[in-house]
Amino acid sequence: MQKKTDKLLEKIVKKDYNNELEEVLEKKYFDENVKSILLSILYKVEAAYKDYQKVKQDVENKDEFVKNIIKNIKENCNDIKIIKLNSEESELLGNKTFLVEKNKKRIICYPIERKLLYCISKISKNEKIIKDKYYVIDKTLSDLINVGNNIDTVEPMRDFNGYSWTTIPREIESIYHNLAYQNIRILVGNKFLTHWIRNSKSIIDYFEEFQNKVEDYYGEEEKKGIVEKLNKLSVLLGFRYNAKLKSVLQKEEKDVRTKLKKIRNNGEFVQELTQEKRKLVQEIKQIDETINNKKDLQQEYERRNEYLPLEEKIFSVKILSKLMLEEREEKLKKLENINKLLNPQNFVKYKKELEHKEKYLKLIQVEDIDKEIKKYIFKLQELFLSCYKIKIKNANNKQELLKLIYEFRYYCLLPMTERKLIYEVSELDSAIKEVQMLLLKKAHELKLIDYFSNEEEIDYKILKNIFLLRVINLEDLYLKVTKEKENYYIQLFDENVFEEKIQLDGLENLNKKDLSFRINKKIKIFN
Numbered sequence: 001m002q003k004k005t006d007k008l009l010e011k012i013v014k015k016d017y018n019n020e021l022e023e024v025l026e027k028k029y030f031d032e033n034v035k036s037i038l039l040s041i042l043y044k045v046e047a048a049y050k051d052y053q054k055v056k057q058d059v060e061n062k063d064e065f066v067k068n069i070i071k072n073i074k075e076n077c078n079d080i081k082i083i084k085l086n087s088e089e090s091e092l093l094g095n096k097t098f099l100v101e102k103n104k105k106r107i108i109c110y111p112i113e114r115k116l117l118y119c120i121s122k123i124s125k126n127e128k129i130i131k132d133k134y135y136v137i138d139k140t141l142s143d144l145i146n147v148g149n150n151i152d153t154v155e156p157m158r159d160f161n162g163y164s165w166t167t168i169p170r171e172i173e174s175i176y177h178n179l180a181y182q183n184i185r186i187l188v189g190n191k192f193l194t195h196w197i198r199n200s201k202s203i204i205d206y207f208e209e210f211q212n213k214v215e216d217y218y219g220e221e222e223k224k225g226i227v228e229k230l231n232k233l234s235v236l237l238g239f240r241y242n243a244k245l246k247s248v249l250q251k252e253e254k255d256v257r258t259k260l261k262k263i264r265n266n267g268e269f270v271q272e273l274t275q276e277k278r279k280l281v282q283e284i285k286q287i288d289e290t291i292n293n294k295k296d297l298q299q300e301y302e303r304r305n306e307y308l309p310l311e312e313k314i315f316s317v318k319i320l321s322k323l324m325l326e327e328r329e330e331k332l333k334k335l336e337n338i339n340k341l342l343n344p345q346n347f348v349k350y351k352k353e354l355e356h357k358e359k360y361l362k363l364i365q366v367e368d369i370d371k372e373i374k375k376y377i378f379k380l381q382e383l384f385l386s387c388y389k390i391k392i393k394n395a396n397n398k399q400e401l402l403k404l405i406y407e408f409r410y411y412c413l414l415p416m417t418e419r420k421l422i423y424e425v426s427e428l429d430s431a432i433k434e435v436q437m438l439l440l441k442k443a444h445e446l447k448l449i450d451y452f453s454n455e456e457e458i459d460y461k462i463l464k465n466i467f468l469l470r471v472i473n474l475e476d477l478y479l480k481v482t483k484e485k486e487n488y489y490i491q492l493f494d495e496n497v498f499e500e501k502i503q504l505d506g507l508e509n510l511n512k513k514d515l516s517f518r519i520n521k522k523i524k525i526f527n
Contacts (some may be wrong), residue, residue, distance in 0.1 A: 017066045018042060024074045031328040032071050033111070034080045038073065041113050041157060042066065048160035051472045055165055057406045058190045063158070068198075069117070072124040088479065114158045118173065121153040122146075129197060130207045135353070137231045138362040140238035145173060145231075148181020149422060169415040176237060176377055179414055179422075181232065183384045186214045186407060187226070214378070218387040225383045232363060233376040238455045239364045241371060246364075253361040258355050259355065263347075274340050280335045287328045291321055300324075324440070377416075383456060385431040394436050398448045402526070405439055406474060409467045423468060436464055447527055453477075455514050461504055462490055469494075477525045481515070493522065 021042055025035045049062040059065070066316040084087045090110075093099055098109040098119050126147045151173050159167050172178050185193050188210060196206040215223040238245040262269045290296045301320045305313050315321050323523045340346045366372045389410065395401045412423040412432065423432055437456070440463055443449040451460040462481065466474060471494040477491040481504070488504040517523050 016061075017046070017070065020074070021070050024070060028073075028077070028080075030080050030455045031082075033082055036115055037082065037111065037116060038080075039085070040291065041117050043160075044113070045117075045156045047162040048156045051162065051165060052156040052160045052471055055160075055406065056410055057403045058185070060190065060194065067351040069153075072120050076102075076105055076124045077107060077120060077491050079107070080116070081106070081108045082111050082116075083108060114154045114171070116309055117157060118150050118154050121150040125150070125197070129199070131202065131205055134207055136249070137207075137234055137359050137438045139248070140234035140360075141231060143238050143242060143245060144177055144180055144234040145184070145193075145197060147399070148184075149193075151178045152181060152185070165472060166366065167413065167415065169418045169526060172415060174241065175238075175415045175417065177232075179377060179416065180237075182235060182411070182414055183380060184210075184230070186411065187217070187384065187387060205406060214387075219389050222383060222387050222390075226380070226387070229383060233373065233380060235360045235363045236366075236369060240369050249361060249364055252357075253364055256354055256357045256361055260351075260358060263351050263354065267348060270342070272390065273341055277335060277338045277342075278333050284328055284331050284335070287324050287331075291324055297321065302488060378425075381416075381422070381425075381428060382431060385428070385435055388435050389438055392435070392442055395442060401439070401442055401446055401448055402475075403467070405443065407440060408435060409469075409474070412467045413470065431458075433464075436460070436467055440464075449526060451516050452523075453514050453516060458514055465490060465492060465523070467500055475526045478522045479525055480522045481517075481519055483519055 018039060021039060027039065030038075045066060046062065048067065051060065053059050060068075081089075083093060092108055093110070097112060097115050098107065100107055100119050102123055105123065107116070107123060109116045109119055126142075126360050127146075128142045129145060130142050132138055134141075154173075158171055159165055169175060182382055192209070192213065196210070199206065211223055211227055214226055218226075235249070239249055240246075260519060262272065265307070290300050297317055297320065301317045304320070314323065336504065341350055363372070388411075392401075392404055395404055412421070412424050416422050416425050422428065437460055440460060444451055449463065451459055452462045462479070465479075466477060469477070469492060471477060471492075473494070476495050480491045480493070482489050482491060490502050490504055492502075512519065
């Protein structure tokens with residue numbers, strides 16, 4: 001009874017988020033144009049969110065989504081500057097449409113609402129959402145997921161307008177980041193992914209949790225394949241699209257290659273470490289002797305200051321003594337690491353760590369990086385489709401299966417390239433058909449959809465179109481099969497509005513007895 005009362009109170013005391021945003025904006029020094037655009041963003045998100053939620057199914061509820069936008073504006077945006085197109089100020093952006101300066105909590109952007117919302121999402125992100133121990137991908141996979149989430153945040157306003165759903169691939173900041181992100185979201189669920197991205201504490205190892213979830217849901221082999229493809233794809237995308245990250249990876253790749261070259265020559269490596277150890281021991285001894293001898297310390301103080309510029313000079317012998325103790329500590333750490341490496345067991349472990357790093361870093365040496373990215377994005381889709389079949393097999397009731405039908409319809413209509421949606425990629429035809437047929441078979445078993453033909457292939461050709469339509473509510477769909485001369489056509493209706501007329505290929509010799517309904521009769525698809 002208490003839960004019902006709480007829900008009733010929630011409806012009565014429902015927050016007006018426009019007012020909440022206005023309260024936040026009153027404390028910000030944004031000009032009126034910025035405030036107007038931010039209020040417009042909120043209005044459009046609220047108007048479109050119901051359809052967005054219906055189409056994607058597994059998303060935050062609208063209140064949580066809007067509250068997060070307002071929170072990000074409040075906490076992370078101290079300065080938002082809107083630049084007019086072709087103005088003198090536009091030189092600040094160069095060939096970009098926006099600039100996010102996280103350290104200053106400042107956004108500079110053209111007056112494009114979806115771009116500004118993208119910036120608000122971007123400025124709120126933790127740079128790294130994967131622990132340091134996952135070398136290389138701690139940076140690259142963090143970047144992939146964060147960029148994917150920024151694109152995802154813009155989607156309600158970008159693709160929905162309150163009455164229709166349209167996706168224009170060129171408006172998506174990165175098709176590959178978006179597709180990989182949606183793969184992850186569908187596989188492990190939006191709730192887990194949202195917690196991972198927004199978590200500001202480093203206690204939980206979310207990447208390990210992600211791997212465990214994938215293994216629990218889909219099996220160890222699928223987990224290994226998905227994690228490997230995602231890791232390598234993230235490195236390639238980081239190198240291709242993130243100039244700052246590219247520079248870091250290039251330096252790290254060179255460093256790892258040099259270390260491996262040395263370590264593979266075992267004798268030379270041990271000799272070099274031994275020499276370095278002797279040098280460090282001598283330097284530590286020299287620091288101890290200098291600090292404990294006032295005369296030597298004074299001479300060291302004068303020697304160092306002689307060559308330092310004025311702004312870097314050491315101001316007292318006491319400060320020098322402190323600096324030298326810090327230097328001693330650093331040298332002790334290096335000495336400790338060398339002693340560990342000289343231990344045979346640690347040596348083998350260190351070599352394996354370097355080889356693991358090399359496996360990912362050598363990807364930046366590929367000649368055609370765009371071709372390599374396409375290869376891994378395609379392999380990821382093959383694995384995703386394999387996992388989705390497991391999701392279908394585990395669906396136990398109409399409600400679960402209907403959610404999966406919506407979800408897979410959404411997936412089929414995701415852009416794979418600027419010119420092709422997922423369902424238009426011929427190399428994925430057979431895998432997509434297999435998933436669609438599995439969904440329809442389960443729908444028949446659970447009596448969510450009646451058989452439209454006793455012949456499985458005919459039934460599939462009639463019903464596969466539900467995965468290709470951008471109607472908001474699939475439950476409102478009706479179909480009618482008509483015959484014109486020797487050809488059969490399927491007509492689809494959404495709330496009595498004619499949607500589309502599609503020729504049924506390969507059914508020229510169709511026998512009416514193969515159909516479980518009458519020609520020219522409008523039939524409701526979902527029960």
